[in-house]
Amino acid sequence: MAHLLALFFPPSVLRPAELATDAGILLGGAAIVAWLTWRRRWAWLWREWITTVDHKKIGIMYLLFAIVGLMRGGVDALMIRTQLAMPNNTFLGAEHYNEVFTTHGTTMVFFMAMPFIFALFNIAIPLMIGARDVAFPKLNAISFWLFAFAFLLFNMSFLVGGSPNAGWTAYAPLTELHFNPGVGENYYLIALQITGIGTIATGVNFLVTILRLRAKGMTLMKMPLFAWSALITSSLVIFAFPALTIALALTMLDRLFGSTFFTIAHGGMPMMYVNLFWIWGHPEVYILVVPAFGIFSEVVATFSRKRLFGYTAMVGSLIAISLLSYGVWVHHFFTMGAGAAVNAFFGISTMLIAIPTGVKVFNWILTMWGGRIRMTVAMLWQLAFIPTFVIGGATGVMLAVVPGDYQFHNSYFLIAHFHNVLIGGVVFGLFSGLYYWWPKMFGWMLNERQGKWAFWFFLIGFWVTFFPQYLLGLKGMTRRIYVYPPGLGWSTLNLVSTIGAFAMGAGFIILVYSILYSWRHRQPDLTGDPWDGRTLEWSLPSPAPEYNFAVLPRADARDAWWEMKRSGSCGKVSAVAVGPIEMPRRSAVPFLLGLSFFVAGFGAVFSFWTIALFGMAGVIALLLSGWFDEHDHHEIPAEEIRRSQAALGRFES
Amino acid sequence: METSTPKAHEIEQGEVVEISALAPRFEEHAFPWRQIAGYAASLLLTLGALLLVERRLLPAAWLAPVILALAAVQAGLQLGLFMHLRESLGATWHVLTLALAIVVALGIVILSIWIMAFKSGVS
Ligand code: HEM
Ligand SMILES: [Cu+2]
Numbered sequence: 193m194a195h196l197l198a199l200f201f202p203p204s205v206l207r208p209a210e211l212a213t214d215a216g217i218l219l220g221g222a223a224i225v226a227w228l229t230w231r232r233r234w235a236w237l238w239r240e241w242i243t244t245v246d247h248k249k250i251g252i253m254y255l256l257f258a259i260v261g262l263m264r265g266g267v268d269a270l271m272i273r274t275q276l277a278m279p280n281n282t283f284l285g286a287e288h289y290n291e292v293f294t295t296h297g298t299t300m301v302f303f304m305a306m307p308f309i310f311a312l313f314n315i316a317i318p319l320m321i322g323a324r325d326v327a328f329p330k331l332n333a334i335s336f337w338l339f340a341f342a343f344l345l346f347n348m349s350f351l352v353g354g355s356p357n358a359g360w361t362a363y364a365p366l367t368e369l370h371f372n373p374g375v376g377e378n379y380y381l382i383a384l385q386i387t388g389i390g391t392i393a394t395g396v397n398f399l400v401t402i403l404r405l406r407a408k409g410m411t412l413m414k415m416p417l418f419a420w421s422a423l424i425t426s427s428l429v430i431f432a433f434p435a436l437t438i439a440l441a442l443t444m445l446d447r448l449f450g451s452t453f454f455t456i457a458h459g460g461m462p463m464m465y466v467n468l469f470w471i472w473g474h475p476e477v478y479i480l481v482v483p484a485f486g487i488f489s490e491v492v493a494t495f496s497r498k499r500l501f502g503y504t505a506m507v508g509s510l511i512a513i514s515l516l517s518y519g520v521w522v523h524h525f526f527t528m529g530a531g532a533a534v535n536a537f538f539g540i541s542t543m544l545i546a547i548p549t550g551v552k553v554f555n556w557i558l559t560m561w562g563g564r565i566r567m568t569v570a571m572l573w574q575l576a577f578i579p580t581f582v583i584g585g586a587t588g589v590m591l592a593v594v595p596g597d598y599q600f601h602n603s604y605f606l607i608a609h610f611h612n613v614l615i616g617g618v619v620f621g622l623f624s625g626l627y628y629w630w631p632k633m634f635g636w637m638l639n640e641r642q643g644k645w646a647f648w649f650f651l652i653g654f655w656v657t658f659f660p661q662y663l664l665g666l667k668g669m670t671r672r673i674y675v676y677p678p679g680l681g682w683s684t685l686n687l688v689s690t691i692g693a694f695a696m697g698a699g700f701i702i703l704v705y706s707i708l709y710s711w712r713h714r715q716p717d718l719t720g721d722p723w724d725g726r727t728l729e730w731s732l733p734s735p736a737p738e739y740n741f742a743v744l745p746r747a748d749a750r751d752a753w754w755e756m757k758r759s760g761s762c763g764k765v766s767a768v769a770v771g772p773i774e775m776p777r778r779s780a781v782p783f784l785l786g787l788s789f790f791v792a793g794f795g796a797v798f799s800f801w802t803i804a805l806f807g808m809a810g811v812i813a814l815l816l817s818g819w820f821d822e823h824d825h826h827e828i829p830a831e832e833i834r835r836s837q838a839a840l841g842r843f844e845s
Numbered sequence: 846m847e848t849s850t851p852k853a854h855e856i857e858q859g860e861v862v863e864i865s866a867l868a869p870r871f872e873e874h875a876f877p878w879r880q881i882a883g884y885a886a887s888l889l890l891t892l893g894a895l896l897l898v899e900r901r902l903l904p905a906a907w908l909a910p911v912i913l914a915l916a917a918v919q920a921g922l923q924l925g926l927f928m929h930l931r932e933s934l935g936a937t938w939h940v941l942t943l944a945l946a947i948v949v950a951l952g953i954v955i956l957s958i959w960i961m962a963f964k965s966g967v968s
Binding site: 427431435461463464467518519521529530531532768819 | 877940942945949952953955956959960961962963
């Protein structure tokens with residue numbers, strides 16, 4: 193018993209910050225349970241959300257988790273910046289600091305950016321290409337629940353057992369059991385493995401959806417660019433994630449079963465871990481940013497009231513970027529010492545990527561050229577993205593110059609560079625998409641005025657945070673240090689950077705407040721097409737009915753909905769054309785599968801093998817039950833569809 | 846053996862396919878013996894590779910090629926049995942993705958060997 197207590201609650205989880213979070217989570221959890229019970233919402237929760245296979249609802253659940261992830265990662269970021277605000281600060285100790293930057297990076301990449309992207313894929317892609325759902329709706333729900341339970345498992349670490357502390361990259365030998373006892377790294381390895389299975393499944397799902405379920409007439413070259421970006425992202429996921437799977441699995445074998453793949457002392461090769469990690473890692477940064485490119489391509493066309501400039505070049509550059517992105521990974525470890533030929537090869541291949549990226553930037557600008565631009569919040573994020581991302585890209589090319597990288601590597605110059613592209617590219621894009629598709633998700637608009645406040649706080653905060661970090665890097669400050677002495681010329685810049693970080697925090701709080709405000713003071717979107725949009729999702733009511741399209745649309749041109757509007761069609765259907773629709777049936781299997789993986793994962797983290805086997809038995813039983821399930825569809829009768837369409841005012845008169 | 850996957854000519858590119866038609870529904874009425882046999886064979890092949898190394902059943906020079914051959918057999922088995930390689934709605938995509946997969950896999954292996962070639966000097 194005492195042994196178990198010591199295992200579950202080592203001193204690192206009994207610090208004041210952790211205990212306060214424990215209390216907050218317990219209170220918050222109790223409040224949610226009380227509310228659900230008081231309002232009798234448990235059955236509703238189970239029926240409408242937990243067992244749903246509807247892509248629109250799954251998208252909303254992804255979004256909710258992504259925002260929670262952004263909060264967790266953001267609090268970590270503020271803790272990092274608070275510690276670094278002044279020389280010789282004692283807010284966080286060395287060990288605590290390691291844990292915080294590790295969970296910050298891991299959360300932001302796997303539990304904020306990835307689910308945010310999948311949220312927007314789920315919400316927009318099927319509607320955009322004229323489909324009734326994704327190709328494999330139940331698998332889609334499985335992906336979500338694997339992600340959600342992995343999120344839970346990962347975030348449990350700092351309350352039970354201890355946080356991982358080897359950075360978001362988890363390099364050997366920092367993760368070697370001998371140097372890093374405790375369960376923290378096990379949480380990292382197993383939680384990422386579980387969410388990784390879900391991610392690969394999502395990649396397969398959207399690849400098939402886009403290749404197979406497009407509206408009649410919508411050839412690949414008539415697809416909206418967001419659909420193209422989802423197609424490219426999915427293929428990147430399928431080809432890149434297995435390398436991460438292997439890297440994590442081998443590390444897990446080393447830590448839990450005593451193998452020595454990465455243990456130098458027994459002939460292992462830690463550099464191979466670094467190599468495998470970045471074979472996945474570089475395509476991963478494109479997995480993150482390509483969807484943002486797609487979002488911007490939709491937003492810029494809609495709010496400039498012009499068709500996208502250079503569609504073919506946009507598609508071509510996406511394909512070029514995705515292919516090139518497999519051949520650049522060594523730029524993350526030029527300093528490992530692989531020799532001049534290797535470094536020169538990968539330095540040049542890296543610089544090549546700037547070319548197709550530049551093509552995209554010019555096309556966005558030329559789309560705006562001569563357009564009638566509307567300054568909505570979604571468009572503001574787009575406008576801020578272009579210069580921010582270009583500067584991030586330019587500093588990236590600087591890092592690709594190998595001799596230069598020997599100076600910049602692992603300094604705050606690097607930190608500033610990748611936040612420049614991760615925030616200026618990915619996060620700005622996701623916020624833009626959030627504002628753009630929000631009415632389609634919920635049927636009401638987000639407050640634009642408050643959205644602009646959030647935007648300015650976040651944008652200015654961003655530059656105040658990260659510009660000083662470039663200078664800090666040039667002055668020799670390295671990443672992952674928790675304390676520095678005065679007198680190095682770093683103190684003022686660090687303080688400025690911290691002030692900027694809190695301004696970004698304020699921007700985030702305004703955003704969340706604005707969502708709640710817009711919810712209470714609802715301004716409904718009755719037309720379904722609040723932005724005068726161009727693609728098929730805007731032909732539907734907001735939010736779209738369960739079956740999306742009462743009659744499947746034809747898309748004979750790019751910007752199909754825009755063309756329909758121009759030719760006088762107004763998104764209405766004739767009652768006689770409506771037939772019964774076959775839809776997937778809701779299922780408890782995805783949720784239970786996630787739960788079983790969670791149990792198995794928890795058991796493996798602590799090497800409680802009975803629990804782990806119990807969880808895996810659940811996984812196998814659920815997979816078998818799904819295999820033999822013949823009743824996974826139901827039919828919505830035509831009468832019911834006519835009724836709901838009439839209620840939405842969608843019939844031709 | 847009963848299969849319910851639509852034939853290529855029934856479904857043209859870009860045509861809307863009802864969701865149920867997409868579900869992998871081959872061998873609907875039979876017990877999936879092939880898959881189970883394939884799974885068992887995969888396990889045996891893996892176990893074989895493990896034993897070869899564990900028990901040192903082969904001279905060192907033979908070990909790597911034999912294990913690679915076992916891996917190739919297993920990859921083929923899985924592609925055929927679990928990845929629906931044999932039944933497709935449009936072979937173009939299969940050929941394309943397989944070609945890409947081979948290029949990426951070979952690229953990763955060859956480049957990794959090249960990158961790691963310096964290891965002897967370091968470790
Ligand atoms: C809210 C604004 C943010 C601030 C103020 C911030 C701040 C920081 C700082 C100061 C570090 C360096 C810690 C160190 O090396 O000691 C860091 C690391 C990192 N950040 Fe952020 N960050 C923010 C948002 C993001 C976002 C949105 C992402 C990803 C989408 C991200 C991804 C990362 C990653 C991957 C690391 C590396 C962690 C590691 O060294 O293992 N950050 N962040
Ligand atoms: Cu990279």
